[in-house]
Amino acid sequence: MWDAFTIQYTTYARTTSTTHMKTVQQVWEQLQERGYIYRGTYSGWYCRDDETFVPQSKIYQNSHGTYCTQETQRPVEKLDESTFFFKITALRQRLEDWLNSAETNIVPASYRTTMLSSLADMEDVSISRPSSRVGWGIPVPNSPTDTIYVWFDALCVYFNTHFVESGGRTGVWPPTLQILGKDIVRFHCLLWPAILLALQVPLPTNIHIHGHWLVDNVKMSKSLNNVLDPALLVRHLRHVDTVRYALVAFGHSKFTDMSFNPHCVVHRLNSDLANNLGNLLMRLTSSALLPIPRLPSYEELHSLRDEEEASDTRIRVVLEGVYDRVATSYKNVEPEDAIHTAMNALTEINQYINQQEPWKATAGRRQIVVWYSLEGVRIVLGTLYPIMPTKTIELLTQLGITNFCDVCRKQQFKEFCGFNTRHADSTVPQTVHRFDRNVSPFTKVHTFDV
Template sequence: MSEPFYITTAISYPNGPPHIGHAYEAIAADVIARFQRSQGRDVRFQTGTDEHGLKMAQTARAEGIEPRALADRMSLLFREMCDTLNVSYDRFIRTSQPDHYRASQAIWKAMEERGDLYLDRYEGWYSVRDEAYYEEDELVPGEDGEKLSPQGTPVEWTVEESWFFRLSKYQQPLLDLYAAKPEFIRPDSRRNEVVRFVEGGLKDLSISRTSFDWGVPVPGSDNHVMYVWLDALTNYITGLGYPDETELWKRYWPADVHLIGKDVVRFHAVYWPAFLMSAGIDLPKMIYGHGFLLSRGEKMSKSVGNVVDPLALAQGFGVDQLRYFLMREVTFGQDGSYSAEAIVNRVNAELANSFGNLAQRTLSMIFKNLEGIIPAAGDAAEDKDLLQKVDQACAELTQRFGDYAFSVGLEAWMGAVFACNAYIDAQAPWALRKTDPERMMAVLGTLVVAVRKLTEAVAPVIPASAEKLLAHIDSGKAGQPIAQPQPLFPRLELSEDEEAAA
């Protein structure tokens, strides 16, 4: 039986529609999942929506509807985003589902049995937008002198009865974890931030609220609902059947990687392992905090008006084109920037003019000159040299993707595409058609082998296009003629509005 691999995204908070940041994380996780499947792993991939908390309650109240109605409507948008972007999830989880309530209450009871929960009164600064508590010394001044969270969001002074988790008890166990397993938090910049935060001292954490009721009820304290982050993080084990010893649970836990944004690293790399230690549950193997996707170098915000609908981008440029751009353009783990002209330039240069044109020229010549019959690869030195370059590039892509260095892997892959185009120009099969038809056949056969290998390697990034191209090539097996090929990646053009913004 193949080796299991369990990957999750952070579940999205659906108090507003999806934006390009949600799409970026979903696409990156999908590339990892598809890549691991291509390596023979038995992959389980989970994403979903985090539907409880004060923000959802307030948004619903402002619309004059119940929180569940808002959650039902908005969660559907996130699922549609994943489906449109060809995200191959195994489960789209919703925290309002009954099995999630059961799992959240089970982990609460396990932590309570450990003696790690106690009832007290909470007084402190709370950010509704972040659904997070902050210490006084973490706050930053705003333009008008008001206090803001480290993320720049408004905070308000909150006083209420609350259950607390003995997070302070886990300060040293967490530091021991980070020291023993340096790969637990990646990249290193995130790990260093977390270590510094924990070394600064951990205070017990308020993990229930009484000021609203949209959440998972606390067992035995019906007027309390769980702190939304305790409930949200539990989704990763809900999806495998916790607290039951299901086949999914035995096979896939602990998770291989929780893929998350850098703004929620603290919750995943401090609170989550502490909750799991308390409940006696194995820890995930890795927390990977990727960077932000910026619009022309600026963070996206509704007030600035630069929030982009990812479905509009996918519709305008193509799903695979958008996926390729995001994985190629951004150094994974760091912040990256995008714009319409950057997408057009990258896709036209690399997918349309280079890879797509290579496949189109090769298959069109076979269709026109060889009655669609794919010939065997050549065995001349230059043929072998090209295929060796392709093999080396595909091997480097495999190594780099295994280490989440997508842009580096795609750069190596692109080098092999350029080598193929240089080879076709040097060999000039259109000229060989008259002077040396046998050699023309060997050149075209070599190119088909190269294109097929390159297509298989890049398939996790551009799955629909790769599937179409591989099907076209494979239709020529057993001496069957291939049909006339159609361009995979038509050249993109900027709209008038996009040209004006460029």
């Protein structure tokens, strides 16, 4: 699936690997040696489905009289058992300092307040389970009757053996950005940083939390048979990049859950890609506006300066500001805002063409309008590369711009997206492929075997 969606990664780790098991046990032993792990007895509520202990304040009684967790609505039971605890209370003040630090960027900021509130009444965390009940877990070192709590185990996937031995000084930690689903914030913003503090490893400073995808405002569930299959989405929407675009355009990067509505998706793709971008490319490369499939050189364009108008300066100012706004959106992990900026620029170009009516103008005036417009398309396509990498390269190549792969390899996006950086005397074929319109919205939602 990663390869199909053109997503690259450096490392893919499984919590079932032998290496991971050794790392988890090594982390456990280091914490135990430092006095942060001790054996005690837990008495309270336990959720078997979630494999977690639940504080009294997070329990409610449903209409059937069953006690359940507020977070997952799953049943809980009273339990008394021997367990190992992680002494998170000894790190409470340091965790509070980290959460309150101006250097710790948690987005949305409301989660900072939520975590501080949870930390205030947080008790030491049970980090083991009896092997008689959870036999599939990683064994606790030197205690064969216990296995390690699954979330302590899972968090250690960020480590590797060399990482632990070096105290986190491997050149890749802390991360410049950590992206989390909203349902695992407590583990990553309380338990995980506490483990790092105890191991004297640097803490992350930039954490972004996102909501969930829904289908028609209902949470995806295998039992409801409403889980979207990404492979089927590609078949419905005809190209993997259109699926990437749809997910970014609709998938708000903030806390809010987003509902995947097929009708809205098709309408948005037709509006943005088929109409705003696709039709613009067709107009600019048509024989009416580009009778000779070649853009003028800089020298030729300079000779036409006396035919330039105020509208040309205005569209140039718009296009010169596109890259900085898009780059800021990507830096802030707001790719949907990058799309908004790119589409606004294309709308401005379309309006510029409509107002100038180059098909009625002199040859010189027509060349100026087409040159400015295609320059704008080039800039916009460059900014959309992170979202539509395959389609971007394809369209730029068709527009006679053959150096974009080098731009990507050298990370020279700012230079490429500058105004007036197109190669002189560019050939523009009159066979630029447009985005196909999705005529009828797909209505069936297919189960994806997760």
